Amino acid sequence: MTSTVYEAAAPLRRKRSLPTAGTLQWLTWIVVVGLILGPFIPLLYASVRDRPLYEGGGVFTLSAYGDLFADPAFWRAARHTLEYAALTTAMSVVAGAAVAILVARTDLPGRKLFGRLTLLPLLLPSLGLVLGWIVVWGPGGYLSSLVQQHLHLGTLDINTIPGMSVIEATRLLPVAYMTCEAALARADSSLEDAARSAGATPLRVLRNVTVPMLRPALLNSGTLIFTLSLASLGIPLLLGTPHNIQFVSTYLYLQWTNAATPDSPLVSAGATLLLGVATLLLLLRNRLLGAEARYVSVAGKAGRTALLSLRAWRWPLAVLIALYLLFSTVVPVLGLALMSFVAFLTPLVAPWHLFTWSNWQLLGSGVYLRSIEHSALLALAGGIATTALVALATLVAHRSRLPVRRSLPFVMLYPRAIPGLIIGIGFFWAYLLTGAPGSWLRQGIWGILLAFCIRNLPFAYVVMYPTMARIGEELDRAGRSVGAGWWRTCRSIVLPLLRPALFASFVLMFVEILNDYDPALFLVRPGTEVIGTTMLDTFLQGIVGPVASLAMVQVGVTMIVLAIGTFVFKIRVTGGHESDE
């Protein structure tokens, strides 16, 4: 070896570039934690003042809580909410787990397709789906009238608490399905094989091995579904309010919007209570996840998943699931589509006699056009911004030595358990209290964007984290060892390897932000409408046609974006993503 070769390379330059990696990491942490937890501080503050924050002065008091507890309407709403959440949780967890077992462990015909289709309600606009249900199954709805007319049978009355929880359960079933499916995919199927070879019948294996193995997944998804349905706003507002069934969420929303002088300390107190309950449930869920470790079977790499044979039940069960998907998802969407092309929808007159373009023509102007433009802009900007921020935060959380990094995963998943209306109220107060920047955010659509981004940011993390975890840490250590700093290593090595997850996160964020609405209900003002708020407003005014066409816009764009994501970027939404929450 000659000395020339050995000394050829230039020495490492010690250029100190600003900002240093540490500064960048701290900055990311402060921004993420500040944006997520920040809005809850003014919410708490607003709940212990004797007057709204926008009126100067005021003293500390707990009277808002007193008023809340003294109001019998609140207690009635609380009882309805609990009943609703319990029913929803029971139905969606049982059905979700059943579908997961059928898809992951049996020879059900078309199980892969069923697995994908089951996830659809999670991705389709939830407000649109509810409206579809109302159009098809509501009192005087297309199918419920048909059934009554020709079969003389009553259908489920969706304006009752059980009726509403059926709709909510179909919306949240994918959550249970994903968690259980991921748990089953992780679990070694040789555990079940072992039981079979020990002489147990397939049913016995199911009862004594498979279902017990799912217990943590059931508890975990059950808690999440319970939390989400506790604070659900769309279904109670659209179906409960017209029949005077109040829920905690609608109670707070109507107090805020309908009262001549909104009692904002009372609403803030109610929101704080909901926040407390949701947080407690989240902490409980984290404990359950901790306990899950003992259910993890180490050798999860077994190649082929052994199938339990359904024999004679194969086709009946497949038909049952197909019918469920048809009536819970496809039919409401078709109903909406039909609705958007007719003057009014009735089984008494053939729809082609009532055909009209007017519902679609309306979208070309006024508040409808504005909402579509806003939503498209927010989805695009929010998708990019959230993906960038979450990528940075995920790097800090899992690829840095920042002392506080371990708090980030918890903080990033927090908004998932927080009701949208609480996020909305929180940001409302936050903008109000932060002076000029706050009022700028409050005046335009960017304030809504921020709330949407924070609300949906857990999905971005949930998509990114598993990919990040699969990138071996030695790859970035190698980057550091050859002289690249933290940020350079992230930029040149980790982020390029993360690219598929970044695209997936963008697609998911785009869809979620496009279809989101409840945080915006507290932030929207004339001129800053988005599709969701306009749909809700218009529908509550009794106008259905343009709402159906707006919902179809959401459905159409969602399907197109997901299709592009699936085919171009090979994105697959699988159970694995949600499981790492």
Place this chain on the structure above:
Amino acid sequence: MRRAPDIAVESLVKQFGAQRALDNVSFRVAEGELFTLLGPSGCGKSTTLMSIAGFQTPEDGRIEVGGDVFFDAARRLSVPAERRNLGIVFQSYAVWPHMTVFQNLAFPLKVRKTKRGAIHERVLEVLDLVEMGDYAARYPHQLSGGQQQRVALARALVYSPSVLLLDEPFSNLDAKLRERARAWVKELQIRLGLTTIFVTHDQDEALSMSDRVAVMSSGEIQQIGTPEAIYRRPSNRFVAEFVGRVNLLSGTVAAAERGRVALELADGRKLWVDAEHTATPNAQLTLAVRPEALRVEAADASTLNGSNTLEARVESVAFLGDHYQYELRAGDLALTAQTARAVAGERVKVHIPADACAIVD
């Protein structure tokens, strides 16, 4: 040629929760030396290496390379990993999968703001050095394990680091390839005169490649020495047992002369051992003796007589290709012996050479 620096590691202490990962680890590596950290998994060898690399921060101690202080707990000083200018080959090779072989090697030079032309020249030069010149345009997934390892090594050399750290670089290769790779890396290391620290759990690797070996166990260095010293003169029981097979004989000191100790075994027999030992009579001692150091002869052979010769019964024989392995029993004493040729008969004589014994306890 630029001087390859020496490395001084002083009293490293690292705690993982309640477990002490490093307990006062100290050693010096001379310039151009290949120094091996050998031990079972969890002994702290990788933690030591990663502390030198800058990926672990010990609670206490000091690390100096070629006069530059990399880490000093007393001064709360720790140079970031990227400024240490060390070449590291990782266990998984960590060849970046989204870059071609060329890009993998070019990255360290780009970080150093080397000019384009110089990068091209240097990368090809180093690729030739590891005999991978034809693979510059390939992606890592198109390479075999052995080729990836060469790329990893080339990447660690391309910026002419002062020191090379190897973290179990051969553990992912199959047995045949591993032997070739060992010889090849050793040859390269001598040719480049690189100061090298090598981490392995494989004693053959450690013995065949190293100038000196440090045997580690539960966070402590048990012994530092040349491969011969480690093998022939293990300083304690752990080293004796970890590095190769060994017979352990316990007894009490019956007599001690200059350079010689007589050990009385449990059944009363005496063994003379060459050892500078200041043992007081009646002290408990344990001897280590390697199976291939024992001499085994048929019972009627007359070549073996006198002291340190025991009569033994053959319990089992195994043929292992290049040698025979005997499990013997002499009274209470179980012995394992290796011989090049088979010895006939159920009963044999075993001679324990006085110069083949090491006192380990």
